[in-house]
Amino acid sequence: MSLSILLTRPLQSQRPRPPRAPPTHPHCESCYSRRCRARPEVSACCSLGPCPLLCGAVFHLCKEAEHALLCPNRRVPCLNAAYGCPLAMTRDALAAHLRRCPASVVCCSMEWNRWPADDGHTHPCRELHHNLMREHGQGASPDLDLALALRDQDHLFHSLRMKTLFPELCSRRDERHRQDKRKEEKQQQEEKQQQEEEMRKRMDMEEKERREAARRQTREDGADRPDGGGTWDHMSWVSIRKEEEEGEEEEPSQEEREAVARGSWENPEVLRSYTAWERMFNMDMGSCREAAAANRSGGAEEGAGPCTPREDEPPETSAEHRGRFVYGHLEPMKIINVRTFMVPTSFVARQSRNRHPAFYQRESRGVDTRDLGVGVEDMPVWEEVQASLLCSLEKEQRGHLIAEGLCTDPLLQDQGSQTYSFLSAPFADDARLADLTAGRPPELHMQLQLEGVTSRHHKASSAFTFLCGRSFPRQEYGKHFRNVHSDIQTCVSGWFEQRCPLAYLGCTYSQRRFQPSTHKATITYDQHTGCLSLRPTLPGCQTGDSDPPGTPTPPPLVLCHLASFLDSLSLTQLALVSRLLRDVCSSLLQDRGMVTLRWTKETSSHGGATWRVGQKVWEFSTLFSPVSEWCFQDVPHMSEHLKVCCFYQREHRSQRIQLPCVGDKLPTKMLHENPTLVTSFKNKVIL
Structure with a gap:
């Protein structure tokens, strides 16, 4: 057995297997008494x-395997064993155990919004x-x-890809590969068309050979028959002779169709359809013969067909040749274009913005930057950050699109476009906005203020x-949710941290008003971990002091x-000090840490992709010491x-300013001349 197989089977060997169930007995299946006699x-x-x-359980011995599934003293793996928990109990x-299982991990789903700094709805x-x-x-x-x-801005800049926002301004590193691929596809398409053309020519040659064989067969059949008028076989032979003399291809005769059908058509559906069309053609021929007989009995001239020529055309344009009828004059049919869409009579266009298409002529043309009368070198240059943020907001679900088609009328639609020019263009295919601002x-x-929302609220x-x-x-x-999001993040602007009232003029003074009620500590932001931390304030302790040698x-x-007295964030920082402290912190992972699965993508030989667990990662969270109550700082x-x-x-x-209605008193008589609401009710006077 190879070493790789031995390494992939330890978890299966550690799982306890219940004993093999012996065959049950009729009495034991329905007996649950502990004193069965x-x-x-x-x-x-x-x-x-x-x-x-x-x-403490007593049962029939044949139910031992069934009891093993419910025995409380049996050791079983954790319910989260598939998610990385290695413990058995x-x-x-x-x-x-589930309350402190390291594999029972919860991902925080708190969301919040931020507006750009140059938002038009707020004061910048x-x-x-x-x-x-x-x-x-x-x-x-x-x-x-x-x-x-700044943290949110950094995350946003790393998520914006320039290829998604401005695909026309990205560098074409793989353009040669794409051109080669297009040439290869075009060459394959041409080869396929050439093969189809050769197959079509081969089929035409075979069809022509079958027609020649049918014609030879028709000539042999016509040579054996006596000369007679009005037979379709004889006229077919005449048409074949005429085709050979003129060198033109005409429609195949009845015998040719039958020969082709007998020689190559093997589909019964095709033969059935072919027979139906032949029956319809024979009925038409029968009606023509009856019409010709009626004309002869009515005193018609000998040789006139059922389809007589018009009075204004020569008689030689329509004639009967041994039962073959030719229409000499056909009138073309007039083609009429019918418009199925009609404007409703109750429709009234908006004359303020749109013109009615029935009274005004319109011309559709594309508008380009050349129509502005400005050269490409004189075009205004955009700033990458502002343009990227604007274009990214265009693609939001409830954002406002600049180049969006606007339909304000059932018949008219306006379309717009936007042109950008950057000094740093062309961009790399994998470039992000953070790479341009590095x-x-x-x-x-981004604005300093934020708004805390969830996915259930309208954004x-x-x-x-x-x-x-x-x-x-x-x-x-x-x-974490209580201290970070509820207490600090949503109250950081004006409550947890207070800025100067003249901050809109440029004052940067601010003060933090709260601290834990149990001890003195300050909330700070750790740039390495990207999270908030609680730093205690100890009197007489100076940071950076080292222990004396020895x-x-x-x-x-x-x-x-x-x-064991440290919080999770402190354990994360302590593990980075030395190897000894890393081993010390590793001993607390099963009790204080968490385990997560890291998935890797594997591509198979046939092109499919599967995701497998690459490794199990043990780590501490970014939670600082929880604070149950806050109090005001002495600031x-x-x-x-x-x-x-x-x-x-x-x-x-120093100059005096006269206030309104100060100095001169109004006469008392003027105040009581007009009736008031109270006097009107007292005198029962209706105003």
């Missing part, structure tokens, strides 16, 4: 016995964004709203939707005990900042 017989009943795992411990805060990005470029720690906005100074193209148009998508063990998901390393058991009020804010400019006015 039936006498054991070979073919009717067996003796009672207890469970070998001492669960007794059946009665499965329910308690260009000065604030410029100042924030300048401080961020100088190494300052970004605020929570700015850090989350070497540029950082800019903020606003022209907004980008972002998904959390992080995985957590089932017992940690509720804590300090002994704690034993691994002590390290494992200390690591000064925002009014203290306004006293020194450079954007707060006071205007001192």
Whole structure:
């Protein structure tokens, strides 16, 4: 047995197999009493016995395999064994294990929307964004709203492919391969057409040979018959002679059709249809003979056919030649074009925007940039980020399309197009928007404010939707959603983090108002993990201090005990310090970590694709220490900042301003001359 087979069968060998079920007995199938006193017989009943795992059950021995499926003391694998859980336990411990099973993973489905920074429906805060990005470029720690906005912007830029948005501006690296493929397909098509043409010529030659054989047979039959008038066989022979003399091909005669039918047609359906048409033709010939006989008996001239010529045409254009009738004059049929669509009489076009097509002539023509009278080199150049965001919003389900066909009238439809020109074009086939902005100074193209929505709510148009998508063990998901999304993310603008009221002018001052009620800590954003973290504030502790040389390393058991008090995010960071701490954190994976499956795509030889489990990944989540209650921090009020804010400019006015209705009192008589609502009701006067 090979080594690969041995490595792929350990899970199957570890699974306990129930004992093979012996044949049941008629009495044992319906007996469930623990004190059964039936006498054991070979073919009717067996003796009672207890469970070998001492669960307390007593049953007939032939039901041991059935009891193994329900025994609470039997060791079975976890219900999530197919999803990566390697643990096996007794059946009665499965329910308690599922609460902390490492394979019971939940993916966060929280969604939120962000609008572009230059959205037309809101006031753009260009000065604030410029100042924030300048401080961020100088190494300052970004605020929570700015850090989350930059994270969402980075995810968005990595998801926008330039080939999807602007396929006409991408570089044609594989254009030569496509041209070769087109040439190959064209060559194959030409070869196929050539083969079909040769097959068609071969079939025509065989058909011609069969016709020649039928003609020779007709000549032999005509030579054996005496000369007689009015026979169709004789006229067919005359037509064949005429065809040979003139060298023209005419319709095959009756004998030729019969010869072809006898020689090549073997389909009974074709023969049946052919016989029906021959019967109809014979009936027409019979009617022509009766009409000719009636004309002769009525004193018609000898030799006149049933189809007599018109009075205004020569008699030689229509004649009867030994039973063969020729129509000498045929009038062409007039072809009339009928329009099936008619405009309803009740239809009225919109004269304000569209013209009625019945009164005005229209011309359909394509509009290009050349119609603008501007050269290609003088065309305005677009900025890649703004154009990409705009075109991406066009493809949203509830977005507004620029080049969308608009139908405002049942008969008219307007179509538009948009032309773009970029300095960085042509783009690579695999280029993303993040690749184009990699070497540029950082800019903020998303708004700081966000709106938390779910898939069950109606989303606003022209907004980008972002998904959390992080995985957590089932017992940690509720804590993550409460602290990260409910407490911080949805309240970061104005409540959890408060900015200066003059931020719209460019002031970047902000303060974080809340902290955990149990200890002092600050919420920060970790750029490496891309998530929020809780950093405790310890008095007298300086970051970056190292232990003096010669300090002994704690034993691994002590390290494992200390690591058990850390949260999942701290364990993730601790595992990156050294190999020893990585081994210490690995010992806590089954209790604190989670396991996920990584799928790989495999392509078979015949072109099909299948997905298989490539590996099982053990990791910790990004959950920080849960906070059950928040309290206000001891920070000064925002009014203290306004006293020194450079954007707060006071205007001192010394000139007096007269307020309305101040100084002169109105006469009391004028106030009571007109009747009021109260006096009207008292005097019962109807106004």
